[in-house]
Amino acid sequence: MTLQRPEDQGDARRKRIVDYYDSCEIDYRTNWHLDECLAMHIGHWDETTKTLAEALVRQNEVMRIKGKITAADLVLDAGCGVGGSSIYLAGSSGCKVVGITLSHKQARSARRLAEEREVHGLTAFQVMDFSSTGFADESFDVVWALESSCYAPCKKTFIREAFRILKKGGRLLVADGFEIKASYTPFERRIFDLWVKKWAVDALESLSVFRDHLHETGFVNIDYEDITENVTPSSRRLFGLAIIAWPLAQLAEVMGKRSKIQNDNLLGAFFQYLVLKFNLGNYGIFYAEKN
Numbered sequence: 220m221t222l223q224r225p226e227d228q229g230d231a232r233r234k235r236i237v238d239y240y241d242s243c244e245i246d247y248r249t250n251w252h253l254d255e256c257l258a259m260h261i262g263h264w265d266e267t268t269k270t271l272a273e274a275l276v277r278q279n280e281v282m283r284i285k286g287k288i289t290a291a292d293l294v295l296d297a298g299c300g301v302g303g304s305s306i307y308l309a310g311s312s313g314c315k316v317v318g319i320t321l322s323h324k325q326a327r328s329a330r331r332l333a334e335e336r337e338v339h340g341l342t343a344f345q346v347m348d349f350s351s352t353g354f355a356d357e358s359f360d361v362v363w364a365l366e367s368s369c370y371a372p373c374k375k376t377f378i379r380e381a382f383r384i385l386k387k388g389g390r391l392l393v394a395d396g397f398e399i400k401a402s403y404t405p406f407e408r409r410i411f412d413l414w415v416k417k418w419a420v421d422a423l424e425s426l427s428v429f430r431d432h433l434h435e436t437g438f439v440n441i442d443y444e445d446i447t448e449n450v451t452p453s454s455r456r457l458f459g460l461a462i463i464a465w466p467l468a469q470l471a472e473v474m475g476k477r478s479k480i481q482n483d484n485l486l487g488a489f490f491q492y493l494v495l496k497f498n499l500g501n502y503g504i505f506y507a508e509k510n
């Protein structure tokens with residue numbers, strides 16, 4: 220038996236995440252307006268939104284307002300995807316943004332898209348792990364993690380790194396899914412896993428444990444807003460898309476036109492809705508400040 224060293228496990232995990240995103244970008248392009256909205260997040264629906272495209276942009280707006288982001292801020296977009304939030308923030312607030320992702324492909328796309336949308340003077344994109352960034356202490360005014368902290372194998376390590384690189388008075392914004400039950404039956408755990416693992420996430424953090432980590436790390440003015448209702452329309456839409464696409468996607472896999480990772484992405488899209496529907500988890504935004 221050969222034992223895997225921790226650093227190799229980390230490499231394997233990072234590779235799984237990159238493989239998932241690089242392979243499934245086509246699904247985000249086909250079903251989630253990727254070229255138009257540049258968003259790899261779920262979308263926030265409220266009285267101001269009528270379409271998915273509007274909900275995807277609205278999610279950036281809701282977080283920008285919550286984080287009180289202005290032109291004076293330097294923001295770290297931790298887990299930036301193809302740079303959508305970075306480009307949105309630079310364009311709407313005039314702030315400077317550094318976006319980091321594990322995927323070289325995403326970083327290249329983000330640079331190109333920032334240039335096309337004429338915010339390249341305010342943005343920079345790098346391949347870097349948000350749990351161990353290499354940025355100097357107290358570099359950023361805001362750390363923004365939109366559906367990315369879930370990928371951290373240890374959420375506390377991610378939170379500590381965010382705390383270290385934030386300036387005093389800096390703000391952390393985290394939008395993500397969380398576990399909410401004290402314990403899960405094996406059946407409920409299976410449903411959860413069939414969602415998160417198919418999307419290359421090891422496990423979601425419990426909401427109360429995440430809050431405790433923020434306290435223990437030294438964050439203050441911690442606030443959590445449950446926006447499960449606002450994301451449910453997108454969640455339901457994903458569920459419907461997965462059901463409709465499944466038979467053809469299976470055929471495409473047999474014909475070598477779609478990969479297992481891509482079809483697992485559809486399975487994840489099916490099960491994520493069941494997690495919300497049966498109240499196994501919720502979705503919300505954490506806001507916290509560094510004193």
Ligand SMILES: C[S@@+](CC[C@H](N)C(=O)[O-])C[C@H]1O[C@@H](n2cnc3c(N)ncnc32)[C@H](O)[C@@H]1O
Binds near residue numbers: 257300301319347348
């Ligand atoms: C669901 S996507 C969200 C992308 C973006 N925030 C958005 O809203 O469009 C998750 C992103 O987190 C990134 N990610 C996952 N683990 C990471 C890590 N350890 N360091 C940096 N980025 C990471 C992935 O590469 C991907 O870009």
